[in-house]
Amino acid sequence: MKKILTMLLTLAMSFTLVACRTAEESVEIEESSRNKETTVEGGGANILIAYFTWAENAVLEEDVDVVTSPSVVVPGNVQQLATWIQEETGGDIFSIRVTDPYLSDWDACLERANEERGSDVRPELQENVENIDQYDTVFLGYPNWWYGVPMALLSFLEQNDLSGKDVYLFCSHGTGGLANSVEQIVETSPEAIISDSIFDCYEEEAASSEDEIRSWVNDLGYSFSEEPNDRDDTASQRQISVRIDDNTIVYALNDGSAADSLYEMLPLSVEVEDYSTNEKIFYPEEGLDTSNSPLAQGGSGTLAYYEPWGDVVFFYGEYNENPGLFELGQIVSGEELINQMSGTITIEIAE
Numbered sequence: 113m114k115k116i117l118t119m120l121l122t123l124a125m126s127f128t129l130v131a132c133r134t135a136e137e138s139v140e141i142e143e144s145s146r147n148k149e150t151t152v153e154g155g156g157a158n159i160l161i162a163y164f165t166w167a168e169n170a171v172l173e174e175d176v177d178v179v180t181s182p183s184v185v186v187p188g189n190v191q192q193l194a195t196w197i198q199e200e201t202g203g204d205i206f207s208i209r210v211t212d213p214y215l216s217d218w219d220a221c222l223e224r225a226n227e228e229r230g231s232d233v234r235p236e237l238q239e240n241v242e243n244i245d246q247y248d249t250v251f252l253g254y255p256n257w258w259y260g261v262p263m264a265l266l267s268f269l270e271q272n273d274l275s276g277k278d279v280y281l282f283c284s285h286g287t288g289g290l291a292n293s294v295e296q297i298v299e300t301s302p303e304a305i306i307s308d309s310i311f312d313c314y315e316e317e318a319a320s321s322e323d324e325i326r327s328w329v330n331d332l333g334y335s336f337s338e339e340p341n342d343r344d345d346t347a348s349q350r351q352i353s354v355r356i357d358d359n360t361i362v363y364a365l366n367d368g369s370a371a372d373s374l375y376e377m378l379p380l381s382v383e384v385e386d387y388s389t390n391e392k393i394f395y396p397e398e399g400l401d402t403s404n405s406p407l408a409q410g411g412s413g414t415l416a417y418y419e420p421w422g423d424v425v426f427f428y429g430e431y432n433e434n435p436g437l438f439e440l441g442q443i444v445s446g447e448e449l450i451n452q453m454s455g456t457i458t459i460e461i462a463e
């Protein structure tokens with residue numbers, strides 16, 4: 113029976129190697145909405161790396177031979193890929209684990225995985241992600257199991273709602289490639305924004321794929337910087353203009369999430385007020401998202417957001433740093449006009 117299973121799998125793997133391209137093309141995967149360079153700071157707080165690997169879902173027998181059975185010894189192939197993504201993004205890492213692990217014997221694992229696939233079961237998981245809502249980007253990794261995903265991956269997707277999140281898939285496989293795995297994921301999480309940029313590698317090349325997977329992550333726009341000051345505040349070249357009568361002040365926005373929020377609100381017509389001796393302020397109708405924004409520290413000419421009060425601040429003098437004060441951008445031209453702001457001003461995307 114076991115020999116037959118192994119033969120069947122080999123056949124399936126060869127078949128899917130030929131079939132996977134057609135299968136992939138038939139799936140409509142939305143282009144990720146994220147198309148800009150993102151420097152992840154503060155530990156990649158909104159990024160989750162979730163993965164399944166056999167090595168962390170196997171009952172390891174004491175006499176297991178690490179040379180002939182490398183798949184059940186940590187790190188598993190997908191686990192290794194996940195670790196590099198975690199290092200590159202600074203995100204949180206989550207290992208999908210079943211409560212009833214698989215035997216470390218290859219044939220026994222194949223047999224159970226085949227039965228689970230055939231009866232469409234959802235293996236019980238040890239735990240779910242704590243507060244999945246805090247993540248807007250998910251890297252999801254898995255091995256090809258029986259020309260698809262391990263059924264535990266479907267348990268994970270059904271219990272952790274990825275709707276509206278940017279999802280990047282990575283997979284390690286034998287000769288079967290991605291096979292039907294992407295279709296299964298799309299079908300189970302139809303509202304997730306699954307990127308068509310998928311990283312996959314042959315099982316024997318996983319351990320030497322570090323450079324490739326780090327480049328893939330960087331090409332997607334993620335690069336974790338340990339140094340908060342590494343941020344290039346004008347990298348995006350997004351400029352906004354503030355019009356006061358016939359005069360214009362121009363700011364360059366940074367790539368932070370609060371600057372994103374402000375940018376999405378434009379154009380705005382707002383009442384500006386005086387505050388203290390160094391600030392002009394206004395209150396946007398909605399609060400800005402500060403989850404991935406640098407603190408303000410740029411001195412006079414800084415455009416900032418003070419989260420405790422919900423006001424946007426145009427500084428025309430020095431100020432003290434504050435844990436609730438986030439930088440949105442820096443002055444480009446017209447700094448001498450800031451202290452003349454009064455009444456209604458118009459803020460637009462600069463031409």
Ligand SMILES: Cc1cc2nc3c(=O)[nH]c(=O)nc-3n(C[C@H](O)[C@H](O)[C@H](O)COP(=O)(O)O)c2cc1C
Binds near residue numbers: 190222225258288315
């Ligand atoms: C139960 C089981 C089923 C598998 N089925 C396939 C398959 O259908 N096609 C394929 O290309 N590889 C298949 N493989 C090979 C794995 O996808 C591959 O070894 C992968 O690199 C394992 O990653 P991991 O070490 O993180 O578990 C299977 C492996 C196992 C254990």
